[in-house]
Amino acid sequence: MVRCDEFYQKWQKAGNFCEKHPRTAEQIEEFLDKIVVTLEMEVAQSEILAPEKPAIAQILSETASRPLISERDKNIRQSAIKQIVKAAENKVIRGEKPQVTNKEVSEIIQAVKETPDPKPIPALMNKADKHKSFEDVRKAEPQKPIEHKPNPTLNRTNENIEWAKWSWNPVVGCKHNCMYCYARDIAIRFYNDFEPRYLPERLPAPKITSVPPSAEEDIGLKTIFVCSMADLFGDWVPQEWIDSVLEVVRDTPKWNFLFLTKNPKRLIGIDWPDNAWVGTTVDVQARVDVAQEAFKKVKAKVRFISCEPLQEKLTFTDLSMFDWIIIGGRSRNTKLPEFQPKWEWVESLLGKAREDGLKVYFKPNLTARPKEYPR
Template sequence: MGDNCTIEWVAALAKQRNAIPASLNPIRGCSRLSEACRNCYAAGIAHRFGHKGNGIWAGLTDLDPDGTPRFNGTLRWVPEVLTTAINAKRSRVYFVCDMSDLFHARVDQDWIDQVFAMMALCRHHHFLLLTKRPDRMRRYLTARETPYRINRCLYRLGGQSNRAGDQHFALKVLDESDKDRLPDWPLPNVWTGATVEDQAEADERVADLMLCPSVRRYLSVEPMLGPVDLTRIVLDECEATFLHDPRLTRARFTLNALTGAQSLRLPPLDWVICGGESGPKARPISRRWVRELQEQCTSAGRPFFFKQWGEWEPAGMCPAGTAGRFAFGDYDFDRTCFHQVEGYPRQFDMFGARAVMKRVGKKASGRLLDGRTWDEVPEVRP
């Protein structure tokens, strides 16, 4: 947490805005939700520094039977962190809760209100929200009372001191005349994003993201564990009720998330980020999956940011018995999912050849797609 955040897409956005890339974690802890969480980098960091029972991450993680760190569902509210952004004078791009999830089911609504109150005060900063739970984010942002509650939070917290054990933290003193005034809504300096890893999660989460009131919406396909087609997001009948149209409550239809759906009055996504998994138990990513997602974005005129390949790269045509650490892969021939096999050589026959992925490390695999980097970010609006 702090300034000079090294996450590539945060740094790229900050550079475009002549700001400092930073992270802000007023909540610590999380829990697994889907396969994208299995090798969570944040859980690994928290376990590394907290497994001995000391420090700010103590008690937040456990180990799986195979030794993989995971968050155990314990959450901590750290309100004093909010003053970091309030006291920062130079403009920053903050990745909020990069070590947790602001919209986790166990996060108290009052905590979220205080985070939004802080963001409402700090108009000289940009804030990036990213969640695997966009259903709760949608409910929070579309609730009629939310902006009033945020404004009352500003007024209520303004006169309080930060006593030990107090749930609240003083943000700013407002005049009596301000207590019923709504802040600009949606907040002009807050972007909302969702994480998906494959088509099933995209079908479940993208519709919620697109229905969130926000000045900008973005999607992070990282770690990418399967192909994702954003031009055909499938909405089943329970998701169709999100559109608040009784004629659609029993419908099943598709939505192009990159161009929006004018008949449904849904705005398109503003940005798509993609990347492979890194770390000791990283799963491979297919070049075909990435290329097809990039082509979807380019065709729709949407900025595409490719972060990394991760730990693996195609090893080409390897003879049987080649030593090394390999995983079954599609090597761009089809959409076959990967089945990882490490520790001994084993090849996968496909179209008469042995097509495999070889573990080379994040640095060696790089981030070039078709001979170039993809560092596109949304343009600054006037």
């Protein structure tokens, strides 16, 4: 883990000093406040350890007799901080620990220094607001509009979603308020909003995107995760939104479309096309009966169950209404740490899935394994 004081020490050596007057105590404090406030806001969203203000203060105090750094150096420093935070955040999204190695930091710093004119990072808080909580400040910020591209495209998923190499989000936002939700973290970071929204301009993306030739060998390359940033079948979603998405699915048989919901009763009665893979999330025992009863009535060619994150032991009386089971751990996000289910929970599910003839898929973020000893 790169600690804030460690890469500030690097920057004490890397800065090109141009001003000739020393820092005053007041200048040190003002500069320190700006650093800490900016980092605290980034930390709240990226899971990097909070900076230790005393440690940074000590470093700055030790260099109080040195000249002030130039405006360019300040911009370089802030750009490097932002990119280091982003590198850690990307690892969190991929289900990895947010550890940025010294080599990665050096590469980021070097790349930023070579940028002709690095732009300053806007202040995230003014001085009067610096003692407010992150949540208070976020609520006060305006909602950022979602960019609309003239030619909508599918998005590539990360390696933690191997079974679908593409995502498509004509609907975004969710009201389940799951503590482990990665989609909310992403939406809040980039748009300061996770309310359900309909984006019809994204509907043409599957039709105008070609299936890669290599999909013949990797089925994930012809599979699209529909509404990875939403629950399309939440009770709050208008039926018209759902119908418009399903119309595209029916008109685009070259792709497989994977649907996943925590509200399986709304899947009943839909005339599912053959290229639709229809699933429900069961992360706790309370969802088991609801899933079993609903999927007895769901008429789809591929029906699956996703036990990710597996948060407790699950007991199913019958899995025969499903074709496929996905099992995964819990990746780290801004509200919860990484969590691995006990092997006994995984083994129990695996045994029942084999008994009822399901195909089984272990997610990359599942590392649970037997750890047994003879007596």
